[in-house]
Amino acid sequence: MVVVARARTASCIIHGAMVVLLLWAWPVLAADDGFVPLDDLDPRRAWRITSVNVEGLDVLQRFLYVPKLQTQTRAWWVFWRARPDFQPGDLQADSVRLGRELHALGFYEAKTWPQVRILRPAGATDDDPGMVEGRIVVDLGERVKVCRLEIDFGALPIEEDGIRRLRKDFAIVVGQNFTESDYQGAAQQIVDYLGENGYAAATVQRNATVDVPRRCVNVSYQAIAGRLALFGDTSIDGLTEVSEGIVRNEIVYERGEVYDTRKVAETIRRLRGLRLFNIVRLVPEGIDENDEAPMRMSLTEG
Numbered sequence: 635m636v637v638v639a640r641a642r643t644a645s646c647i648i649h650g651a652m653v654v655l656l657l658w659a660w661p662v663l664a665a666d667d668g669f670v671p672l673d674d675l676d677p678r679r680a681w682r683i684t685s686v687n688v689e690g691l692d693v694l695q696r697f698l699y700v701p702k703l704q705t706q707t708r709a710w711w712v713f714w715r716a717r718p719d720f721q722p723g724d725l726q727a728d729s730v731r732l733g734r735e736l737h738a739l740g741f742y743e744a745k746t747w748p749q750v751r752i753l754r755p756a757g758a759t760d761d762d763p764g765m766v767e768g769r770i771v772v773d774l775g776e777r778v779k780v781c782r783l784e785i786d787f788g789a790l791p792i793e794e795d796g797i798r799r800l801r802k803d804f805a806i807v808v809g810q811n812f813t814e815s816d817y818q819g820a821a822q823q824i825v826d827y828l829g830e831n832g833y834a835a836a837t838v839q840r841n842a843t844v845d846v847p848r849r850c851v852n853v854s855y856q857a858i859a860g861r862l863a864l865f866g867d868t869s870i871d872g873l874t875e876v877s878e879g880i881v882r883n884e885i886v887y888e889r890g891e892v893y894d895t896r897k898v899a900e901t902i903r904r905l906r907g908l909r910l911f912n913i914v915r916l917v918p919e920g921i922d923e924n925d926e927a928p929m930r931m932s933l934t935e936g
Contacts, residue, residue, distance in 0.1 A: 669749040669769060672722055672729075679756035680763035683707055683720035688732070690772030699735070703728045705768060720766055725750070729770045736774065738814040742846050743775025777811045781850035785824065787857045800827050812851040817842055821855060828859050829895035834918045834927040835860040863893040863918070866926035872933035876910050881933070884908070893918070893927050905933070912936040 675681065686705045688696050705724040708717055729748040736744035749769050756764030783806055805820040806812075821838040828836035839856045865887045870878055884904040887897040898916055905914045913934035918927035 668751045669767075669771075670751070672725055672748040672750055675722055675750055675752075675766070676756065677722060680760040681720040681722075681756060681766050682717040682763045684717060684753065684765060684767050686725065686728075686768040686770070688770045688772060690774060699732060704731075717765065719763070720768070722750075725768050725770070732770060732772070736772070740777040740779075740812045740851075741774050742778050742844055743773075743849075745773045745775070747771045776849050778844060778846070778849045778851050780806055780808050780810055780812050780853055781845075781848075782852040783808050784852075784854040785857070786855065788859070790857065790859055796827070796831075800824070806853055812842070812844075812853070817853065820853075824855055824857055826895055828857060829893070829898075832862045832864075832892040832894065833859040834863040834893040835921055861921050861925060863921045863925055863927040865889055865891050865893055865897075866918075866922065866924075866928040868916075868929040868931055870931045870933065872935065874935055876933075876935055880908070880910075881905065881931070889926070898929075910935060 683705065685707050686700070686703055688700055688703075691699065705720075705728050706718045708715055725748045729746045733744055733746045736746075747770065749771060750766040751769075752764060752766055754765040756762065785800075800823065804823060805816040817840065821840045824838045825836050837858045837860070839858065841854045843852045845851070867889055868882075868885060870881055873881065884901060886900050886904070887894070891897075902914050902916055905911060911933050913932070915930075915932040917930055919930050921927050
């Protein structure tokens with residue numbers, strides 16, 4: 635069974651020359667306030683840095699990204715300490731990393747430029763370092779949206795009610811913004827859905843084709859269900875003080891029942907509810923010749 639959804643996209647006219655001019659001019663205009671491209675800084679000189687900011691993002695985005703920058707600056711509450719040494723490669727790496735993270739959020743047109751403003755020129759020796767202020771200028775552009783979604787279950791007898799239930803909370807929605815986390819999460823939702831219906835070794839092949847000029851992403855998933863499985867024997871590792879009987883009383887499935895990830899999750903929940911274990915893992919170990927999935931439980935007491 636193949637499930638397909640499409641979004642209507644309106645055609646628009648883009649003045650290519652104007653777009654190219656704006657993209658070319660952005661870093662130049664941003665440098666009018668004394669900031670220059672990072673490459674203009676003399677790497678043979680010693681430099682220290684006062685602060686690093688990210689411009690072109692809203693308040694929430696800056697709050698999320700600025701603390702993750704690797705470029706070291708002095709915290710305001712230790713004002714008596716010397717300013718840290720500035721490594722231009724760190725700011726360059728931060729700029730590249732920020733660009734990748736924005737792409738993962740669906741901003742495939744996003745561009746970043748690392749820049750510095752020289753507050754004090756560097757002397758001839760390392761004992762007389764210069765002082766700079768750093769920033770990363772961001773041009774987000776427009777986010778891409780999901781324009782087409784296809785889920786291929788092959789010859790599996792998937793009921794319409796099951797499809798509706800899966801699609802109700804599906805992470806990928808036609809017409810909504812595309813993010814890589816949703817794209818990966820939706821694949822796991824399909825695996826979980828198949829696991830609820832007996833397919834213990836299910837996998838999913840996924841594909842996303844991004845059309846940046848149209849700001850569209852076509853997403854497809856192909857489910858590879860594998861064999862229908864039954865619960866097999868459950869082995870338990872890691873017990874020292876707790877008796878095995880206490881653990882087995884919390885297992886909600888029985889050998890020979892159709893495999894169901896919901897029963898696996900419920901067993902884990904009940905074991906954690908005992909407050910006897912720091913770590914609880916319960917996973918199938920393949921499917922044997924009897925179409926049974928032996929279960930392995932790993933516990934850490936504490």
